[in-house]
Amino acid sequence: MSITTRAAVCRVPGQPWEITELELDEPKTNEVRVKFLAAGLCHSDDHIQKGDAPMRLPVVGGHEGAGIVDAVGESVTRVKVGDHVTCSFIPACGKCRYCATGRQNLCDAGKNAGTGMFPDGTFRFHQGGEDFGGLCVLGTFSQYAVVHEFSVIKIPEEIGFDVAALVACGVPTGWGSAVRAGDVRAGHTVVIYGAGGVGSNAVQGARFAGAKNVVVVDPVPFKREMAEVFGATHTFATAEEAQDFVRETTWGELADRAIITVGILHDEVIANAIKVVGKTGQVTITAVGNGSINENPGMLIGYQRRIQGSIYGGCSPLVDVPMLIGLYQAGDLKLDELITRRYKLDEINEGYQDMLDGKNIRGVIVHEH
Amino acid sequence: MSITTRAAITRAPHVGWEIVDLQLDEPKAHEVRVKLMAAGLCHSDDHITTGDAPIRLPVVGGHEGAGIVESVGPDVQRVKPGDKIVCSYIPACGACRPCSTGHSNMCVKGLNAGTGMFEDGTWRFHEGDTDIGGFCTLGTFSQYAVVSEWATVPLREDFQDIPWEVLCLVGCGVPTGWGSAVHAAGVRAGDTVVIFGSGGVGSNAVQGARFAGAKNVVVVDPVEFKREMATTVFGATHAFATAKEAHEFVVETTWGQLADHVIMTPGAVTEEMVQAAVMMTGKGGKVTITAVGHINERAVHVHAGMLIGYHRQIRGALFGDSNPLYDIPMLLGLYKSGQLKLDELVTRTYTLDQVNQAYQDMNDGKNIRGVIIHEH
Numbered sequence: 214m215s216i217t218t219r220a221a222v223c224r225v226p227g228q229p230w231e232i233t234e235l236e237l238d239e240p241k242t243n244e245v246r247v248k249f250l251a252a253g254l255c256h257s258d259d260h261i262q263k264g265d266a267p268m269r270l271p272v273v274g275g276h277e278g279a280g281i282v283d284a285v286g287e288s289v290t291r292v293k294v295g296d297h298v299t300c301s302f303i304p305a306c307g308k309c310r311y312c313a314t315g316r317q318n319l320c321d322a323g324k325n326a327g328t329g330m331f332p333d334g335t336f337r338f339h340q341g342g343e344d345f346g347g348l349c350v351l352g353t354f355s356q357y358a359v360v361h362e363f364s365v366i367k368i369p370e371e372i373g374f375d376v377a378a379l380v381a382c383g384v385p386t387g388w389g390s391a392v393r394a395g396d397v398r399a400g401h402t403v404v405i406y407g408a409g410g411v412g413s414n415a416v417q418g419a420r421f422a423g424a425k426n427v428v429v430v431d432p433v434p435f436k437r438e439m440a441e442v443f444g445a446t447h448t449f450a451t452a453e454e455a456q457d458f459v460r461e462t463t464w465g466e467l468a469d470r471a472i473i474t475v476g477i478l479h480d481e482v483i484a485n486a487i488k489v490v491g492k493t494g495q496v497t498i499t500a501v502g503n504g505s506i507n508e509n510p511g512m513l514i515g516y517q518r519r520i521q522g523s524i525y526g527g528c529s530p531l532v533d534v535p536m537l538i539g540l541y542q543a544g545d546l547k548l549d550e551l552i553t554r555r556y557k558l559d560e561i562n563e564g565y566q567d568m569l570d571g572k573n574i575r576g577v578i579v580h581e582h
Numbered sequence: 583m584s585i586t587t588r589a590a591i592t593r594a595p596h597v598g599w600e601i602v603d604l605q606l607d608e609p610k611a612h613e614v615r616v617k618l619m620a621a622g623l624c625h626s627d628d629h630i631t632t633g634d635a636p637i638r639l640p641v642v643g644g645h646e647g648a649g650i651v652e653s654v655g656p657d658v659q660r661v662k663p664g665d666k667i668v669c670s671y672i673p674a675c676g677a678c679r680p681c682s683t684g685h686s687n688m689c690v691k692g693l694n695a696g697t698g699m700f701e702d703g704t705w706r707f708h709e710g711d712t713d714i715g716g717f718c719t720l721g722t723f724s725q726y727a728v729v730s731e732w733a734t735v736p737l738r739e740d741f742q743d744i745p746w747e748v749l750c751l752v753g754c755g756v757p758t759g760w761g762s763a764v765h766a767a768g769v770r771a772g773d774t775v776v777i778f779g780s781g782g783v784g785s786n787a788v789q790g791a792r793f794a795g796a797k798n799v800v801v802v803d804p805v806e807f808k809r810e811m812a813t814t815v816f817g818a819t820h821a822f823a824t825a826k827e828a829h830e831f832v833v834e835t836t837w838g839q840l841a842d843h844v845i846m847t848p849g850a851v852t853e854e855m856v857q858a859a860v861m862m863t864g865k866g867g868k869v870t871i872t873a874v875g876h877i878n879e880r881a882v883h884v885h886a887g888m889l890i891g892y893h894r895q896i897r898g899a900l901f902g903d904s905n906p907l908y909d910i911p912m913l914l915g916l917y918k919s920g921q922l923k924l925d926e927l928v929t930r931t932y933t934l935d936q937v938n939q940a941y942q943d944m945n946d947g948k949n950i951r952g953v954i955i956h957e958h
Binding site: 502514 | 898
């Protein structure tokens, strides 16, 4: 039976998020309905609202979310009604080439992220006669959503939903940008550009992997201060200051790794990151935006540098999400400190304004029911 | 005692090579004087004459060479007079951070490649009062050269009968190409690999990819002769004249999953080629750039979203990420056992006087590799 849900939607880029009531279908085969308790305010949703990430509109925002399974369709095996779950913004089907070779971040089932369409060509959110997709086929800025069972991961009941929501995207994306895609090794010097909701976790990952120097570049004093909480050894407001420090502390050998987790990617930060890594160094690009690499091949060949694009930090959600929750439970990963402020769904535009003003590491929506 | 040697030098871009007599100092500490027997005509030397490799001029060309140690300076331990050696265009000191961590291709002693200056700030080649450097501190387009002992790779007993024209190629083109596939790209069994440019470097990337077990080794080269050599001799499974044809083939043969690796070994890399290479690379795939481009062109110009969504990587490769002291003897061993084709790389041999003709032949697409046989 179809239900009604309140959701934040984007109909036209440039307009604020609009709170509206949508009809939500019941789950079909291999689908589950989730009652969301919390949703993270990730920069990627803002890219949609600003028109930087072109996708099918109208869309229900939100791709970080945690809640309780409220109903299941036929043939669902991964979860049952009542299970606490977090959502993975990339599904893991477990049988495509990439899942089969340990790279669930590249799962072929993620292809509808930009439309919110289900594999049968239909949508679950509706208003009047109009179909609405959920971002990443999720739509966590809604009290309820129907999602594919490949997109949910069961979590322990004692984990807070606000913390669990972040483990769906920002935490593994940042952590993995250092540990998986970024290949940080013990003893490395690592420079991280941007210490927000993703970058803070790159800092934690780099430190946990044994980096000697974890150098953060962020213009916002609050984020630099928090970065030290997360394990940064040195923080700077500008790339130039970081470059000078890295040159000095490595005796000119420069950094082993650079990780780009800024809010909006641009050409200059990419050029800075390429310049800050030394021989055999790697630049990992995780941030989204309109940035390009623009170099003479000699910049890569002479020092044998490499540039790695990174989605989900190279993490496999079915393994890394529970692993990260385990590290949190053991006290080895700081997640509570990521949440700067909590908002009601009605306060979502204020939440994004706070993000853009540099006030938040991460804002979280706590859904009302 | 100083000796006289005939050498091909470049005094300025765009004027070609000039054959002159130079004075050559005797070797100082940790240096050896080599009687060069053969030198490979690599595209990198041509980049000097076109101005795409901005280096100190005048310069003695040549960074692929093999010969016999004529004399040694004090403290030399790696070789002795009479030893047959291959020159490595990047030295391997064995003591710096890159050498100590298995990356001898980045040895810090390679820092004077563009000046030919020795560590004490002096040069060994002279013309009157003018100091002349050797390219990569070698200068194999000379009958004799003084080089660092770190740039020499001695030959084992069972390699003594290998022809000079083959030996000189394992100092650069062979390990650079082979290593681009095997080490830098990391080709695995079952992979689909596309190689742009099948000349003196790319032909060895083809051999490396095939030897590493690639299922499809797809060559893109506009020259029919090179495509034919790639498929009939070096192990390419498919060859196309254009990137567009290769792209269509790769889409079809991988059911749209695209290539695991693209390796760029053309004469000069362009922006158009890099973009075609990225487009041809699938999820989790890698583009390995080995060839240099035009000095003022930012040929690596790619929107970051092209890397993020498919988790692609673009990397540079120097010397194919090979370690000269290990990989050069290893490759000669493969040659001796019949598993690596090196004779077939040498299309033509030339005398030193014919160096400009040889580069014309290279640019006309007539050679996989041309080699200078020095006269003594």
